[in-house]
Amino acid sequence: MPLKYLSISDFRCFGSVEIEPGPRNNLILGPNASGKTSVLEAIAYLGRGRSFRGAPTSGLIRHGAAAFVLLGRVRQGRRTQTVGVRNSSAGLEVHINGEPASGAAALAEVLPLQIIDPEIHKLVAGGPEERRRYLDWMAFHVEHGYLGLWRRFRRALRQRNAALREGAGPDELVPWDREFCLAADELDAARERVLALAGAAMEGTGERLLGGSVGFEYRRGWIAGKSLQEALDGGLERDRQLGATQAGPQRADLRLLYDERQAQRLISRGQQKLLACSMVLAAAETVQTAVNQRLLLLLDDPAAELDAGSLRRLMTAVSSLGCQVIATALHPDDRIFDDPPALFHVEQGQLRPAG
């Protein structure tokens, strides 16, 4: 689903700029602090309704402005969809084809995208939340009804935690536990199915990028061999002390293995980046196959932390996805793509095609 047009108004360092990316490889060049990441951040916001760097929305509005506005045109088969986002202190407004739409999920369906930026190693080295979000992104696109299921689960978790904080005893928890366990088991089963679908691509891409055997073990968030209700019963005193449920899919994780060691602790920063990139590319591949559409891949300074051979392996794997790519680099002679990409320059608040 290539992005063929984007206009950015009052977003970070930009007053008003436009870009018409090419359908395959695009490279945005500019010196430090020129706005390269800001362009990708704007595109990512249009596809996710939030910052990919976790920045608060208020920090994305250009200093002195009241709101930012992003408008994109996305090709979907023969159709073109228009996506608009406006964000101010009043909150997020989303329009799709001129009609008001409801938030991030609607955006993600029109402009599904993935991002590799210099912080991507956190997917491997950071806490489990990033990896759960990763799993949930795949499941959202692959599993019909996943968003509804996820929301139902979050509601059940909130209700059970509220009951715990109010000092509910075992009998009073029964109805909350029942709904929590039903939603949790469904969510867990959906995550398992998605991993079964993506597992081979995750391992294959990991091995291609790292040159060693790579594995993933899913931890569902409660003790193996027990039902969730049994785990809740066993942890009741602790849950009551903490006022929060300690077992369930909200504690799930993906354990990453590289050469049969635990990847999170042992591999180098460059290897963490390659492992994280392989997860992102495998997720993109899995979703592309499931929805039968090409994704948009944003690469912010992909050369960072990688030697020439690693960068080449990464870009070969990127290229085999066949999706639209928008990358950034500091120097025109940074060899990122094999074939010449569509080039853009960003400097002093301006964004222009090169040449």
Ligand SMILES: Nc1ncnc2c1ncn2[C@@H]1O[C@H](COP(=O)(O)OP(=O)(O)OP(=O)(O)O)[C@@H](O)[C@H]1O
């Ligand atoms: N809300 C904002 N209003 C105005 N300027 C902002 C805002 N947020 C960020 N900036 C500025 O935008 C400029 C561009 O930042 P950006 O991160 O896009 O640069 P970059 O080209 O990616 O740099 P680097 O090569 O160092 O990664 C920076 O000078 C930053 O301070």
Ligand SMILES: [Mg+2]
């Ligand atoms: Mg940057």
